[in-house]
Amino acid sequence: MIPVYTRPKSLTDVVTHYCPGCPHGIAHRLVAETIDELGIQERTVGVASVGCSVFSYNYFDVDFQQAAHGRAPAVATGIKRVNPECIVFTYQGDGDLASIGMAEIVHAAVRGENITVIFINNAIYGMTGGQMAPTTLVGQKTTTSPFGRDPSTQGYPVKISELLSTIKGAHYVARFSLHNPANIQRAKQGIKKAFQNQIEGKGFSLVELLSTCSTNWGMTPQNALKWLEENMIPEYPLGEFKTGEGE
Amino acid sequence: MSESLLMKGNEALAEAAIRAGCRFYFGYPITPQNEISEYMARRLGEHGGVFVQAESEVSSINMVYGAAGAGGRVLISSSSPGISLMQEAISYIAGAELPCVIVNMSRGGPGLGGIQPSQSDYFQATKGGGHGDYRMIVLAPATIQEGCDLMATAFELADKYRNPVMVLGDGMIGQMMEPVVFPEVLDATELPPKPWATTGAKGRKRNIISSIYLDPEELDAHNWRLEEKYRKIRESEVRYEVLHGDDAEWFFVAYGTVARICTAVIQRLRKEGVKAGLIRPISLWPFPDEAFEKVADRAKGFLTVEMSTGQMVEDVRLAVNGRKPVYFYGRTGGAVPTPRSVERRLRDMMDGKVPSQTDYFDRVGGAK
Amino acid sequence: MEKRVVFKEDHCKSCELCISVCPKKIIRLRTELNRLGYHPAYVSDEDQEKCISCALCARMCPDAVIQVWRP
Known part of the structure; x- marks a missing residue:
């Protein structure tokens, strides 16, 4: 028998703490596959954030640092500046990156910091129990927007990929979705490009991955993916916003 | 070098x-x-x-x-x-x-x-x-x-x-x-x-x-x-300096810039026969309790001088542990204690008076 | 018989995403519970030959439960 798909060796052999059907696991697997394929396991250093992915260091078989809420890009900067030969990536959710960590992500991009950022956008704070995130859609109900997000008092969703693509220092900015195998495959290509860029010294790369939170959205995993496709993609269009070509 | x-x-x-x-x-x-x-x-x-x-x-x-x-x-x-x-x-x-x-x-x-x-x-x-x-x-x-x-x-x-x-x-x-x-x-x-x-x-x-x-x-x-x-x-890792630890009766306790001022005051007081000394914590944490152990029995009193309203003085009181009086004098906000005002506080203490905590209270006649 | 699709059943959380993407509809949940307390997904021995080794299930699985081979 010829192997078609085997478990990436950069994943540790433990059961994750994520809820059933949580796309964090898919994103982890894609990052681990990328690390394997690029042969960089022995020089990769990950930075875990605060939120559901706080324990991501348990799941990648590489060196890891756990950062304070929102500060992963600053921590990654420190690591990369000390050991430029290391491949440094942050793994952050939308509460971490797009709310409390907005300054750190913007300025890491401004500096053109040669790091890779994996950004999980599921439009909600998962770990703390389903509060409104800056990425929560208009009208979306969360525990702190119980009547639906009201733009008159709570504003509109923040679009990180569009925002960062205006920054000259950012080399690669792209948004993908994890709602079906075809899109997962595209996301994988984007993640691989974001790591390859760092290996080639091209500078800051960020991949935004649209994801779900079936637990806090109150849906089955399958229905959550359908909701993502029907509601999030129109608000957060997929594609490569910045590819560094022609610069 | x-x-x-x-x-x-x-x-x-x-x-x-x-x-x-x-x-x-x-x-x-x-x-x-x-x-x-x-x-x-x-x-x-x-x-x-x-x-x-x-x-x-x-x-x-x-x-x-x-x-x-x-x-x-x-x-x-x-x-x-x-x-x-x-x-x-x-x-x-x-x-x-x-x-x-x-x-x-x-x-x-x-x-x-x-x-x-x-x-x-x-x-x-x-x-x-x-x-x-x-x-x-x-x-x-x-x-x-x-x-x-x-x-x-x-x-x-x-x-x-x-x-x-x-x-x-x-x-x-x-x-x-x-x-x-x-x-x-x-x-x-x-x-x-x-x-x-x-x-x-x-x-x-x-x-x-x-x-x-x-x-x-x-x-x-x-x-x-x-x-x-x-x-x-x-x-x-306790670090400190003691000036005139062998014979001093009245101790200033100060660190950093203020310790320099106290040192100048001690030189003047000593010329007039006042047995003044200084405990200067260098490691603020760990705090040098042992410096006080060595002199607490002989000392007549401690005057902590800081550019604050009284912070290190709490550690001084813990170290002295009620054995001798501990007083405080401080300036804040960028105002630096002058040698003259520091000396006056020590002389107050020697005279059995409670030194005013700060020049501000002197001016407004506030709390002693 | 060599299996085409193998499940690490101890890691499965019965989210059913593999079931939703299988073009041959051969993945089912066991009635028994695994040590995590979930009904793990599996493909029966008799259905193994129906598997076309497309690996969509493995690419969809959030828990890296599934490995796929082809003859």
């Missing part, structure tokens, strides 16, 4: 850090310590080092966390409001047991306060400015030469104990000029290895740097393991 150079305190500390093997500096502008950043921006590159100006103090101290975790010899500097912003990450650094040196050229607070010298960050520095059970080694130089010497000590202690170390100066130490002699530049490649650092898991198990322990038993064990480390530091 090289020749004596006349240098500004901030620049001298920066040079001392480079000579102590510091190759990574992260900063954000704030008065009165900008010369440290500016010096590092100019000079660190000559030694193969890296200078980064961050977008905020919050970010700069988290860069320190990353760089220290990656095995670098790291310095950060700021002044009081900036140090306040760093407290979260200092707690993380202590919790994750990472070595780094933090310079605080403190200025008057609270809030935005002022930009003149102050010692009102004593509580923040020594009592855990951030959350959780942790301790930071705090070293307080009184001269620029001592600041430079302590800079090397600070990096050694940080590595030895895997703990943040603060060099606590004030605007005066940072801004004045004094002659200073530096040691030769330390070969940064010969520093002890850091096998715990996140440098890529080649030929070893992966390293993880973290301060999260959700299991209460694990966190309890972690905290008591840290406390055991702090106990060793208390036993081994």
